[in-house]
Amino acid sequence: MLTSTGKRxxxxxxxxxxxAHLPIHAQSSPAxxxxxxxxxxxxxxxxxxxxxxxxxxxxWDGAAAVTVGHLSLAAGSWANLEPRSARAGHLSDLPLxxxxxxxxxxxAQGSARMRNITLTMGVLQSRYxxxxxDPEVTEAYGSVRVQAGRWGLGGTAWTALDGAxxxxxxxxxxxxxxxxxxxxxxxALSSTLxxxxxxxxxxxxxxASRTPGPLGTGLTHATLSTQLGVMHWLSRRxxxxxxxxVAVQWREDRATRLRGDGTRGAHLRFxxxxxxxxxxxxxxxx
Amino acid sequence: xxxxxxxxxxxxxxxxxxxxxxxxHAQLLPSPTSAAPAATGWLRAGMHRVDITxxxxxxxxxxxxxxxxxxxxxxxxxxxxxxxxDATGERIALVTTDLAHVSTNLHRxxxxxxxxxxxxxxxxxIMSATHTHSGPAHFYAERQYNASVSRVGGYDPRIVDFLVxxxxxxxEVAARDLQPATAATGTIxxxxxxxxxxxxxxxxxxxxxxxxxxxxxxxxxxxxxxxAMVRVDRLDTLTNMTRPLGSYSVFAIHGTGIPxxxxxxxxxxxxxVVRALTRKVDSATGYATIHALANGTEGDVAPAVEPRDPxxxxxxxxxxxxxxxxxxxxxxxxxLEPPPADRRRCLDTALExxxxxxxxxxxxxxxxxxxxxxxxxxxxxxxxxxxxxxxxGTGGLCNTPILGSGAAGGAEGAETRVRGWxxxxxxxxxxxxxxxxxxxxxxxxxxxxxxRGLVEPLQSKLVVxxxxxxxxxxxxxxxxxxxxxxxxPGEITTTAGDRVRAAMRAALRLHSTWxxxxxxxxxxxxxxxxxxxxxxxxxxxxxxxxxxxxxxGTAQFFSDRLSEMVLELPTGGAPSPAGLVAPITAYPGPPTxxxxxxxxxxxxxxxxxxxxxxxDGRLTAEWTDLAPTTLFPRAGPLGRFVETTATGxxxxxxxxxxxxxxxxxxxxxxxxxxxxxxxPASGLxxxxxxxxxxxxxxxxxxxxxxxxTRR
Numbered sequence: 001m002l003t004s005t006g007k008r009x010x011x012x013x014x015x016x017x018x019x020a021h022l023p024i025h026a027q028s029s030p031a032x033x034x035x036x037x038x039x040x041x042x043x044x045x046x047x048x049x050x051x052x053x054x055x056x057x058x059x060w061d062g063a064a065a066v067t068v069g070h071l072s073l074a075a076g077s078w079a080n081l082e083p084r085s086a087r088a089g090h091l092s093d094l095p096l097x098x099x100x101x102x103x104x105x106x107x108a109q110g111s112a113r114m115r116n117i118t119l120t121m122g123v124l125q126s127r128y129x130x131x132x133x134d135p136e137v138t139e140a141y142g143s144v145r146v147q148a149g150r151w152g153l154g155g156t157a158w159t160a161l162d163g164a165x166x167x168x169x170x171x172x173x174x175x176x177x178x179x180x181x182x183x184x185x186x187x188a189l190s191s192t193l194x195x196x197x198x199x200x201x202x203x204x205x206x207x208a209s210r211t212p213g214p215l216g217t218g219l220t221h222a223t224l225s226t227q228l229g230v231m232h233w234l235s236r237r238x239x240x241x242x243x244x245x246v247a248v249q250w251r252e253d254r255a256t257r258l259r260g261d262g263t264r265g266a267h268l269r270f271x272x273x274x275x276x277x278x279x280x281x282x283x284x285x286x
Numbered sequence: 287x288x289x290x291x292x293x294x295x296x297x298x299x300x301x302x303x304x305x306x307x308x309x310x311h312a313q314l315l316p317s318p319t320s321a322a323p324a325a326t327g328w329l330r331a332g333m334h335r336v337d338i339t340x341x342x343x344x345x346x347x348x349x350x351x352x353x354x355x356x357x358x359x360x361x362x363x364x365x366x367x368x369x370x371x372d373a374t375g376e377r378i379a380l381v382t383t384d385l386a387h388v389s390t391n392l393h394r395x396x397x398x399x400x401x402x403x404x405x406x407x408x409x410x411x412i413m414s415a416t417h418t419h420s421g422p423a424h425f426y427a428e429r430q431y432n433a434s435v436s437r438v439g440g441y442d443p444r445i446v447d448f449l450v451x452x453x454x455x456x457x458e459v460a461a462r463d464l465q466p467a468t469a470a471t472g473t474i475x476x477x478x479x480x481x482x483x484x485x486x487x488x489x490x491x492x493x494x495x496x497x498x499x500x501x502x503x504x505x506x507x508x509x510x511x512x513x514a515m516v517r518v519d520r521l522d523t524l525t526n527m528t529r530p531l532g533s534y535s536v537f538a539i540h541g542t543g544i545p546x547x548x549x550x551x552x553x554x555x556x557x558x559v560v561r562a563l564t565r566k567v568d569s570a571t572g573y574a575t576i577h578a579l580a581n582g583t584e585g586d587v588a589p590a591v592e593p594r595d596p597x598x599x600x601x602x603x604x605x606x607x608x609x610x611x612x613x614x615x616x617x618x619x620x621x622l623e624p625p626p627a628d629r630r631r632c633l634d635t636a637l638e639x640x641x642x643x644x645x646x647x648x649x650x651x652x653x654x655x656x657x658x659x660x661x662x663x664x665x666x667x668x669x670x671x672x673x674x675x676x677x678x679g680t681g682g683l684c685n686t687p688i689l690g691s692g693a694a695g696g697a698e699g700a701e702t703r704v705r706g707w708x709x710x711x712x713x714x715x716x717x718x719x720x721x722x723x724x725x726x727x728x729x730x731x732x733x734x735x736x737x738r739g740l741v742e743p744l745q746s747k748l749v750v751x752x753x754x755x756x757x758x759x760x761x762x763x764x765x766x767x768x769x770x771x772x773x774x775p776g777e778i779t780t781t782a783g784d785r786v787r788a789a790m791r792a793a794l795r796l797h798s799t800w801x802x803x804x805x806x807x808x809x810x811x812x813x814x815x816x817x818x819x820x821x822x823x824x825x826x827x828x829x830x831x832x833x834x835x836x837x838x839g840t841a842q843f844f845s846d847r848l849s850e851m852v853l854e855l856p857t858g859g860a861p862s863p864a865g866l867v868a869p870i871t872a873y874p875g876p877p878t879x880x881x882x883x884x885x886x887x888x889x890x891x892x893x894x895x896x897x898x899x900x901x902d903g904r905l906t907a908e909w910t911d912l913a914p915t916t917l918f919p920r921a922g923p924l925g926r927f928v929e930t931t932a933t934g935x936x937x938x939x940x941x942x943x944x945x946x947x948x949x950x951x952x953x954x955x956x957x958x959x960x961x962x963x964x965x966p967a968s969g970l971x972x973x974x975x976x977x978x979x980x981x982x983x984x985x986x987x988x989x990x991x992x993x994x995t996r997r
C-alpha cells in the first residue's frame with residue numbers, strides 16, 4: 001500500500017519512464033558532463049505568493065549534470081543574497097538589520113528529452129537562514145516543456161513532501177519573436193505569459209511571524225514578461241550567458257508578510273531581472 | 287586664408303574617402319587584355335586538371351547561413367581547363383571549378399597572370415562554377431557575399447591567392463600543352479534527372495500558359511534539358527590519327543544534390559557526372575581524359591532528389607541542452623541540429639540518389655561523346671566578344687540592389703530554418719520568409735515592386751551598405767564551331783534562358799548568316815550576381831524572384847546586353863579584335879584569416895597506428911597523423927579501403943572518390959583523422975583493411991583486417 005507521498009512520486013515518475021523507453025538512437029552516445037554557474041540581480045524576490053524580499057537581491061545558481069543520450073541527471077544549489085540590511089518594509093527572510101545569504105536550496109532532478117519535449121522530475125529542498133521563522137520545505141516537482149515552432153509550452157507542478165502542504169502549478173506559454181538563425185551567439189527574444197495556481201497549498205512563512213502564509217486554492221499570480229537571452233561562446237565548450245527581462249505581474253497575496261492580518265490584495269509590479277552566467281560543456285553552435 | 291580653407295576641405299574629403307575605402311576595403315582589380323592572336327594554321331587544344339581541395343575549417347559556400355563549416359572532404363574539388371585555339375590563333379580558355387560561384391576578383395586576378403604567361407586576358411577567359419554548395423567560400427569581391435554565402439563569414443585574401451594560383455596553373459599547363467586537335471560539337475536531351483523547383487512562377491510566363499507541362503504539373507519537362515558538348519581529340523598531324531583528350535559540356539542542374547547539413551567538401555552531382563564520364567571514356571578508349579561540366583540555365587532547375595528524406599529537415603527551434611534548474615532562469619531556445627542518426631540517414635539517402643542521377647547523366651553524355659567521335663573536324667572557327675556592364679540604374683535595373691524576403695526562406699528542396707516565419711521580430715517587422723505570399727509587397731512606383739525587401743530599410747542602410755552587393759557583370763560570347771557559348775554571371779531561370787537565346791538568335795539573323803546549332807548559356811561565369819528570372823516569375827516572389835538583386839528588369843537587361851554583343855561577333859575570317867576590359871573595383875570587406883596555416887616545423891610522427899571499426903555496415907579507420915595543412919593539397923589519395931579476397935586484395939574504395947568520408951580534427955601540428963566508408967550494398971560482407979598511402983600511392987601504414995557486414 002503506497003502512502004500519498006509515494007503515489008505522488010509514482011505519478012511523477014511515469015512520464016519520465018515512458019520517454020526513457022522510447023527507441024532513440026542517441027541513447028548509445030557517451031556520457032557528457034556539463035556545468036552551469038549563474039548570477040542574477042533583480043529588484044525583488046517573490047516566490048509563489050510570498051514576498052521573500054522587496055529590496056534588490058542577488059541570486060546565484062550552480063549545477064552539474066551528466067547526460068547520456070536523451071537522459072540526464074543533475075544536481076545543484078540555488079541561493080538568494082540580500083546585499084542591503086533588511087528593514088521591516090523589505091519583508092525579508094533575514095533578521096532585521098542583517099544582510100547576506102537569506103536562502104539556499106539544494107535540488108536533484110532527472111530529465112528526459114525526446115525531440116521537442118523535455119520532461120523533468122526532481123526534489124527541491126529550500127532552507128532559510130532565519131531558522132525558526134521559516135521552516136525547511138521539501139518538495140517534489142515535475143515539469144514538461146514542449147517547443148512547437150515559435151511557441152514554447154510548459155508547466156511545472158510542485159507537491160509538498162515536508163514543511164508545507166498541497167500542490168502548486170505554474171503553466172506558461174512563450175512566443176519567440178526572434179531567434180538568431182545566423183552564426184554567432186544564440187540569441188532569443190521572447191514573451192511569456194505565466195500563471196500560478198495553488199491547490200490546497202500552504203507554505204508557512206514562519207512560526208514567528210504570526211501569518212499563515214499563502215493558503216487555499218486559486219490563482220496566485222499572472223506574469224507577462226518579455227525577455228532577451230544571449231549565449232556567447234568563449235571557446236568551443238564554454239559559454240557566457242546573459243538574460244534580461246521586463247515583466248509586469250499581477251499578484252494576489254493570499255495572506256503574506258505584506259499583510260499581517262492575512263487579508264488578500266491584488267498588485268501590479270514590474271520586474272527587471274538581469275542575469276549573467278557561465279555554462280561549461282555546452283557545445284558551441286555550428 | 288581662402289587657400290587654407292580649401293586645403294582643409296581637401297584633407298577632410300580625402301580623409302573621408304580613405305575612411306570610406308577602409309570600411310569597404312576597395313581593391314582596384316586589373317584589366318588584363320589578351321595578346322594578339324597568332325595564326326598557326328591548326329586547331330590546337332590542351333587540357334589540364336588541378337586539385338583545389340583546401341584543408342578543412344572553411345565555410346561551405348552556396349547555402350547561405352545554412353552552409354556549415356567544413357570538417358573534411360568526401361570528394362576532392364577540382365579545376366578543369368580546356369584551352370582551344372583555332373587556325374587563326376583565336377585562343378579561348380574554358381574553365382570550370384567545383385565551387386558554388388566564381389567571383390570577379392578570381393577572374394581578373396587569374397587573367398592578369400595568364401595574360402603575362404600565355405596571352406589569355408579577361409576577354410578570353412571563361413571561368414565558371416559547377417555550383418556545388420559544398421565548396422569553400424571567403425573569396426568574393428563583394429563584402430555581403432563574404433559575410434553571408436556561408437554560416438562562417440569572412441573574406442580571406444589567402445584563399446583568393448590559393449585559388450588564383452591553381453586557376454592559373456590549370457590554364458597555363460593546358461595552354462603550354464596546346465597541340466593540333468580535332469573537335470566536334472553536339473547536344474543530347476536529358477530528361478528526368480532534373481525538375482523545375484519553381485513551377486508556379488514558370489507557369490506564370492505567357493509562353494507556358496495552358497501548356498501540358500503546366501496543366502499536368504510535369505516539372506521534369508519544365509527545364510532546359512539540353513546537354514551541350516565540345517569533344518576534343520588530339521591529332522597526330524603525321525598519321526592523321528586522333529586520340530581522346532577530353533570534353534567541355536554545359537548542362538543545367540543546381541548543385542544542391544547534397545543537403546546543407548553536410549559538413550564535407552563535395553563536388554556534388556557535377557563532380558560525379560565528370561567522374562563517371564571520365565571512367566567510361568577512359569575505359570572505352572584506353573586513354574586518360576579530362577572532362578569539364580559547366581552549369582547552364584539552372585536558376586529554377588534542381589536535381590531530381592525530391593522528395594528529400596524527412597530526416598533532412600533544417601534545424602528546428604528547441605531547448606538547448608542546458609541544465610534547467612528549478613529556480614533559475616528558463617533555458618535558451620535555439621535552432622537545434624537534427625540528431626546525428628537523422629543526419630546520417632539524410633546524407634546516405636542523398637548520396638545514393640545523386641550517384642544514380644550522375645550515372646544516368648553520364649550515360650547520356652557518353653552516348654553524345656561517342657557520337658561526336660564520328661564528327662571530329664579541324665575546321666572549328668572560334669570568335670569571341672567580351673563586355674563589362676555596370677548594373678545599378680542602367681538598362682531598366684534598379685539603382686540599389688536589394689535581396690527579397692522570399693529569398694531568406696530558401697528554395698524549394700533547400701529550405702532554411704526560418705522558412706515560414708512571416709513575421710520576423712513579430713509584431714515589429716514583417717518578414718515574409720518563404721516563397722510568394724507575404725514576400726509579395728506591391729508598392730506602385732517602386733523599382734523593386736512587388737519585392738518585399740528582407741528587413742528593409744535596415745538591409746540596404748545598415749546590413750549591406752554601399753558596394754555590399756555586386757555592381758558589375760561580365761559577359762562573354764564565344765563561338766566554338768556550331769555552338770555559341772554565352773557566359774554570364776547570373777543564375778538564369780529556364781524561361782529567362784529561352785528568352786535570352788531567342789533574342790540572341792533574332793539579333794544574329796540581322797547580323798550574319800550563321801545559325802548556331804545551339805546557344806549554350808553558361809551560368810555562374812566570371813562573377814556572380816544571383817538570380818535572373820523573367821518579369822512574370824519575379825512578380826510571384828519565389829526564391830528566384832526574391833534573389834534578383836536589381837529588380838524585375840534583370841532578364842531583359844541580360845537579353846539586351848547579349849543581343850548587342852551578338853552584333854559585335856566577327857563574321858569574317860579574321861580573328862576577333864582586341865577586347866576592351868574595363869577597370870573594376872572589388873569591395874570584399876575586411877580581411878580575416880580563415881585558411882588554416884601549416885605548422886612552422888613538421889613534427890616527426892613516427893609509425894602510424896590505424897584502428898579499424900565496423901558499425902552498421904560502415905567501416906571507420908582512425909589514426910593520428912600530420913595536420914591537413916601539411917598533407918594537403920596532394921595529387922594522390924590519402925588512403926584506401928582494401929578488401930581481402932580469396933585470390934588476393936582488391937581496392938574497395940579510395941578517398942576522394944565520393945564514397946569515403948575523411949575528416950580531420952586538428953591540433954597544433956597533428957590531427958586526429960577518420961576515414962569512413964559505407965559498404966555499398968545491403969547484404970555485402972567481407973574482410974577489409976585500411977591503408978594510409980604516401981604521395982606515390984604506396985601504403986605506409988595498414989590497419990588490422992576486420993570483418994564487416996551491411997545488413
